[in-house]
Amino acid sequence: MFLEVSDISKKGESEFVLKDIRFTQKRFQKVVIAGETGSGKSTLLKIIAGLVQPDSGEIKLEGEKIRGPEEKLVPGHPSIAYLSQHFELPHSLRVEQVLTYANVLDDEEASQLYEICQIDHLLTRRTNQLSGGEKQRIALCRLLITSPVLLLLDEPYSHLDMVHKNTLKSVIQNIVKKLKITCVLVSHDPFDTLPWADQIIILKNGNIIQKGSAEKIYFKPVNEYVAGLFGKYNILNKDHVGVLSGSSVKKELIIRPEQLKLSSKKGKNNRGRIINVNFFGGFYELEILWNDLVLTARTVVAYEKGANVYFSLDLI
Numbered sequence: 001m002f003l004e005v006s007d008i009s010k011k012g013e014s015e016f017v018l019k020d021i022r023f024t025q026k027r028f029q030k031v032v033i034a035g036e037t038g039s040g041k042s043t044l045l046k047i048i049a050g051l052v053q054p055d056s057g058e059i060k061l062e063g064e065k066i067r068g069p070e071e072k073l074v075p076g077h078p079s080i081a082y083l084s085q086h087f088e089l090p091h092s093l094r095v096e097q098v099l100t101y102a103n104v105l106d107d108e109e110a111s112q113l114y115e116i117c118q119i120d121h122l123l124t125r126r127t128n129q130l131s132g133g134e135k136q137r138i139a140l141c142r143l144l145i146t147s148p149v150l151l152l153l154d155e156p157y158s159h160l161d162m163v164h165k166n167t168l169k170s171v172i173q174n175i176v177k178k179l180k181i182t183c184v185l186v187s188h189d190p191f192d193t194l195p196w197a198d199q200i201i202i203l204k205n206g207n208i209i210q211k212g213s214a215e216k217i218y219f220k221p222v223n224e225y226v227a228g229l230f231g232k233y234n235i236l237n238k239d240h241v242g243v244l245s246g247s248s249v250k251k252e253l254i255i256r257p258e259q260l261k262l263s264s265k266k267g268k269n270n271r272g273r274i275i276n277v278n279f280f281g282g283f284y285e286l287e288i289l290w291n292d293l294v295l296t297a298r299t300v301v302a303y304e305k306g307a308n309v310y311f312s313l314d315l316i
Contacts, residue, residue, distance in 0.1 A: 001060075002027040002182060003048070003150065008057035010043055010206075017043050018206045021057070025199070030176065031184045032193040034229055035203035041186045042085070044203070045152045048184065049082035051075050061150060081143035082152040089127045089135055089142075096123040098138065102145045110145070116174045117141040118167060133164025137171060144179065151175065153185045157192050165192075172196075190230040194218060202226050219256060227254045232285070232296050234260070236313075240293065244270060244313035255313065257285065260297040263310045270311055277305050 003025040010018040018040045025031050033041050046052040048059055053068035060066065061079060069075035076082075090098055103110055114120040117137050122130065130138070136156065143151070153172070157165050169192070175181050187193050193200065194214045201211045202225075210222045221227040224235070236244070237252045272290035286303060288295045288311065295311075303309060 001025075002029075002062060003184075004060040005044075005048065006057050006060070008044070008047060008054045008059070010040075010047065010052070010054050016206045018047070018054070021203075021206075021208060023199075023201055023208070023211060025182065025184065028176065028180070028182050030196055030198045032197040032200045033184065033186045033203060034188065034193060034200060036225075036229070037188075039203040040206040041203055042154050045082060045154050045184065045186060048150075049080050049152055050077040051082065078146065079148050080150045080152065081146065081148035083136075083140055083143060083154060083156060085155045085158060087136065087139040089139060092126050092128050094123070095119065095125055095127065095130075095138055098127065099123075099142055099145060102142050104147070105145060113141060113144055113179075116178055117144070117171055131164065133160050133167060136160070136164075137168065140171070140175075144175065144181070148181060151181050151183045153183060155186055155188070157187060157189060169196075188229070190218075194230065202229065219259075221254055224254065232257050234295050236293075241313070244311075253315075255315075257296045257298040259314045260288075260295060261312050261314050262286075262297055262299050262301070262303075263312075266310055271308055272311060274303050274305055274307050274309055277303060 001024045005021055005023050008018055008021040009016060021044060033044060035041050043052060047054050048066070050066045050068055053070045058065055061077065066077050105113065114123065117140060119134070119137050119141055122134055122138065127135065156168060160168065172183065176183055185193070197214050199211060200214055200217045202209050202217065204225055210217060210226050217226065218230050227233040234255050235252055236255060241253050270290060272288040272295065274286050275289050275294070276287035278285045283298050283300050284302060286297045286299065288297055288309060297311065
């Protein structure tokens, strides 16, 4: 196994920051760690990177134990790169100077890396002349110059506008594809994580409460906490589910807006009244009053507020 996280625990002043965390990652598997603020995401990344000492448990990279700062003189691991939310670049130096200090690559390899990170046009600029997104790509490139095999990214898309966010997404895709580097990414935005992740690990209060594929996490969350991390959802009790789908269930269900299938025809569908319509570019989001329940649905078809709509439930 490429990365093995075994029974990692870390206690803060009064409670556990992380408790009995365990998961594995295959080489080139894209893993996302998600959870609310304070759930332990950043601490877990730092422990994996060898920058924070766990109270118990161990991390292995390609079978070799990663030692924490209490076990070695210089914290960190030479094969692991960690990009913090709070990275810094030297002030007022040219970009090429910043990168030269860390460079162990030949000219051809360095040129390829600059192109992948989309910074080759920035080399003569000074660091105080760069945007936040440009600084972040340079900080990332500086880490990659050391040729790591594992890249840990802590909220890399925070505080970026849409243009720089999309550029960074393209860079990270190419880092995995062209440089053959395995990535673990922490992010709170489902639009950043769902299309990218092979596996998502959900933390709450320092515990893993669910892990699985993006589809499983999105359509079959174990509770409202997980559902809420990845967008809008509806809660249906067993009676609602029975009426909408004709299926009998023993407990309430969490369903996504996409699982309500809309129609303008009555047929075997249920009728509701549209009480609100929001346009999001690629789709419309409707609030539908059905009996005493307000449901959220998504559609690419335009409906008018106040209109009646018929719908059914698609249990994925």
